[in-house]
Amino acid sequence: MSVPLSHVLIVASLMFAMGLGCVIAWRANVIMMLIGIEIMLNAVMLTFVGGSAHWGIADGQLFSLMLMALTSAEVSLALAMVVYLHRRKQTVNTDDFNSMKG
Amino acid sequence: MEATLFYILAAVLLIGILLAITARQAVRSIVYLVTSFFALALMFYLLGAPLIAAFEVIIYAGAIMVLFLFVIMMLELESPEKLAKPNFKNWLPALLLAGAVVGALVVLLASRVQAVPPGFTEIPVRQFAFALFKQYGVAVEVVSMQLLFALVGALYLGRRR
Numbered sequence: 001m002s003v004p005l006s007h008v009l010i011v012a013s014l015m016f017a018m019g020l021g022c023v024i025a026w027r028a029n030v031i032m033m034l035i036g037i038e039i040m041l042n043a044v045m046l047t048f049v050g051g052s053a054h055w056g057i058a059d060g061q062l063f064s065l066m067l068m069a070l071t072s073a074e075v076s077l078a079l080a081m082v083v084y085l086h087r088r089k090q091t092v093n094t095d096d097f098n099s100m101k102g
Numbered sequence: 103m104e105a106t107l108f109y110i111l112a113a114v115l116l117i118g119i120l121l122a123i124t125a126r127q128a129v130r131s132i133v134y135l136v137t138s139f140f141a142l143a144l145m146f147y148l149l150g151a152p153l154i155a156a157f158e159v160i161i162y163a164g165a166i167m168v169l170f171l172f173v174i175m176m177l178e179l180e181s182p183e184k185l186a187k188p189n190f191k192n193w194l195p196a197l198l199l200a201g202a203v204v205g206a207l208v209v210l211l212a213s214r215v216q217a218v219p220p221g222f223t224e225i226p227v228r229q230f231a232f233a234l235f236k237q238y239g240v241a242v243e244v245v246s247m248q249l250l251f252a253l254v255g256a257l258y259l260g261r262r263r
Contacts, residue, residue, distance in 0.1 A: 003104075035123075039123070061153070076252050083177065
């Protein structure tokens with residue numbers, strides 16, 4: 001395939017910028033913040049796979065596999081926490097979660 | 103041919119993500135995101151990573167996004183117009199930071215000529231598996247422990263009192 005590595009990196013950084021914007025713009029909604037984190041992690045995975053394909057070493061693909069395992073662990077815990085908080089306060093608005101009392 | 107396909111997929115990916123982060127309802131956002139992750143999986147395949155492409159479809163589009171959808175539907179959120187939609191004041195810092203990232207990218211691309219020759223080498227699954235289980239065997243164990251901890255934590259948080 002005759003696509004330069006820089007184009008892959010451009011796509012990945014635009015994707016990362018959009019994920020960052022999602023996290024910051026939707027900072028009142030927990031679920032949309034998690035979606036933004038997913039987008040950013042996928043941008044990182046695209047960077048790793050692009051680098052791995054460019055240099056012909058399997059390490060980048062391997063690390064994106066690790067990243068996938070990390071993301072599934074993170075998402076399962078975060079969504080369990082969202083369900084727990086919604087059960088307590090009946091909302092997903094982050095401004096309502098303002099007490100640390102257990 | 104492959105390069106054209108790559109640019110089409112990149113366009114689908116970026117437009118899908120743009121629609122996902124500006125969608126009014128979380129469910130629509132998830133569906134847009136699944137579309138763009140399918141495009142991303144095809145991009146991984148074109149970059150010579152068939153295993154990662156399969157995992158992207160199976161784990162991301164198939165498991166994680168469905169988990170999101172499941173939680174959104176289980177929570178029975180109130181009508182979407184009650185949810186705080188970000189207004190321009192919320193979008194301003196986001197646009198500022200995204201603009202900083204894009205500006206850094208433009209400066210980086212304009213500053214020096216790219217001397218890297220185009221072309222990608224496909225990595226066979228055999229090489230991937232050798233690297234995974236011979237070179238990074240400890241990492242596999244650590245990841246399995248991490249998944250176990252996540253399972254225990256999710257069970258602890260989700261139990262009924």
